[in-house]
Amino acid sequence: MTEKKKAVIYARYSSDNQREESIDAQVRAIEDYAKKNNIEILKTYADRAKSATSDKRPQFQQMIKDSALGIFDIVIVHKLDRFSRDKYDSVSYKRKLKANGIRLISVTENLDGSPESVILESVIEGMAEYYSKNLAREVMKGMKENALQCKHLGGLPPLGYDVDANKNYVTNEAEAEIVRKIFDMYINGYGYSEIIDYCNNKGYKTKMGNSFGKNSIYSILDNEKYSGVYVFNKSSKKDAFGRRNSHSSKDESEMIKKDGGMPAIITKEVFQKAKEMMAVRKKAPGANKAKEMYLLTGLIYCGHCGSAMQGNRRKPKDKPKYVSYRCGCRVQKRGCDNKEIRKEYVEEFVLTELEKNILNDKAVPILVEKINKHIEEQSKHEKESTETMIRELNEVRKQIDNIVVAITNGFYQSEFKAKMEELEERKSRLELSIKEIEVKNNIPSITEEQVKNMFAMFKGYVLERNIPECKKFIQSYVHKVIVYKDRVEVIFNVAFNFLQEKDVVSIRASARKKTLFKICRNIA
Template sequence: MTIQRAAAYARFSSDNQRDESIDAQVRAIEAYCKQKGFELVKIYIDRAKSATTDKRPQFQQMIVDSEKGLFDVLIVHKLDRFSRDKYDSAKYKRKLKLNGIKLYSVTENLDGSPESVIMESLLEGMAEYYSKNLAREVMKGMKETAYQCKHTGGLPPIGYAVDPVTKKYIINEEERGIVETVFSMFLAGHGYNQIIRELTEQGYTSRYGKPISKGTLGTILRNEKYTGTYIFNLTDSKDAAGKRNGNRHKNSEDVIRVEGGMPQLVTKEDFQKAQEKMNQNKRQPGAYKAKEMYLLSGLIVCGECLKNVGIQYAMMGNTKYSGRSKLKYVTYRCGNRDRTKACKNPELRREYIEAYVLAQLPREDF
């Protein structure tokens, strides 16, 4: 008699479970294999992963390996370890079946009879109910926290920190300058590239030590919390396919808003002006393009890049504001600097380089 090769799948989510839960599942599966005469050849484990989604690395690896014929049966401690979503459960059970793999549960006797099919459906329904009911209870607790204007989890927005005692938002003095600079420069008509360069010159970076990105600027400019309004439950966390989309807003009756619920960094008037300006820019793309005349645009290339990497990168027109008085400087800048940060060629003042080139041109007497 051929001994069937078995694979074990164990999982715990982040709700009050830990590695001991995995150990208990594996011990039960090992005992089950010994009882049934299976040879346990592979163990797949997902830690702190919810079964309401199929985005579990070891689970997906198990499905891939089932296609390779690495095992004959798959054993879980309970069906809810496999999935708590009825659609995913049916989908992946079918994949296993097509690959010739039988699914067994240690605690639930599923022998393939008509009665066990009904029982399996009931168990799957109860697992999904448990998951959705738990999410509802968690949300209920988070809403109570939100009504008190306390931090509900995740990283606070740039410019804010969380008081370790009160759990309420406080101003992060090391970052508030980022928010103030972004709004003031944007409202003064500066483009994203100019704002990013100014923030870099002031020594500001993201919380991960990288340059602040254009996406971060957009997030800052759209965040109403900077006006002192505490907001919770504004966006949908996931769609039907389990994908997140922070731009998809919930109905207004589901959103908690508390005026004055957090420190103010931006006036409501400036915030509204920024929204109007951003919406206008959407309708008029290229609002920050070509506000200066560049006589040599497309005609000169970066000598440093040509010498060092053998590529002719065009020198592009650029405008920036420097110093306390924000004096305007118009220059030519290597296009490779913004793309790779590798070019060290300094910017060339427009009036100097254009005057030099014009002086070299032959003149004709008329």
């Protein structure tokens, strides 16, 4: 008997007039195909309400990643456009599958790998991309027609407006008063922080029901709709990688603007004055505009509220410049009372601890011992999990054998068919899980030499306090820096790329703020 090929299913439905049932129909068709062609289905990857013009699909990415494990031979889709409607992505990911020895099969498009089928496949993919772009064009055409009538086109309306049954904008007077107050404060010289404090102290909320922050204030001051001008198609287009710059706008010729297209909450004079003031403040040089290299950007967090901390630079009159990390919640929403910490203090502490705990020859034997112990414990845990699954697998196989014996002896019951299908599915899932653990658990012990070689290139930069060079690799070793009211804690995560899944070992170090300040002042 020919050995069954092992396959996985990839199914997807987008939001363009498709439903959850669309995936069920795709899976049924693929399962029928698999039965007719002696293919065993191990797993189903399904992305719901995801467009195939983008590769930002979690289950799709997981399927591509799993293809390297050697567990399955085939990926089956209902149609090629379920795999991708973007020709570049399609070619790129097919190449990855091919490199892993995986074949892609479309149930509805019979492509056998011949020269003719290669051409046909290219035509099908081109048509899928055409369909996607044509659909987007038709949707845009319909939206433009509604925009010319100044209709609401979906989503939440801006603060200060509601939408009636005919999709026309109407003023929400309670919210409109908040908008007027924000513009009035801004054109009278109040800064973002003062406006944020005022709104949040009054208990005002954004349209989403959140407290006000810098971004929400900016979006109000920058929104021409409040002056009675209906605006459509302002946001810039996505780039080749599906990303959009929210701070950039399209050319005026591509927008639809209709003066008087919606109720005005403020006068045009007020809006224009606010825009001019925003432009002036944006261009103002100021001490805080000077460039500063922050080593811990993206790594440092407030221990009081959990928000990310931001670099802050100021030059008080007749005093030296003061550069620090400040809680983002304190900056944006004035909602945290954790004090800022001087940049040089916290960065010196992190680099000292990095040198002492990680990039130090004396620390290497201790680190290697910890890593190998971690690997051993992980392997032990995985072994226990595998043993449990093997016992369950043996029980499932026993139940299958019992049903086969019963049928052979003439004791057939209608329930047997459904039970056999359920058991076969459990058997396949267990075999897949056991194989995945076996592959991931093949982790060797590491040596001191391997660790020393990995650290050698970075040690010099740390000893020299070469911040620009340290910034290039700091995220490989520092997982997080947490600034509490009374202490600072750094968590080092050492990832080893010669281990499976880039295994990570954590090391923690902490110091009280008072001690930290004394040490740094002595160094200075």
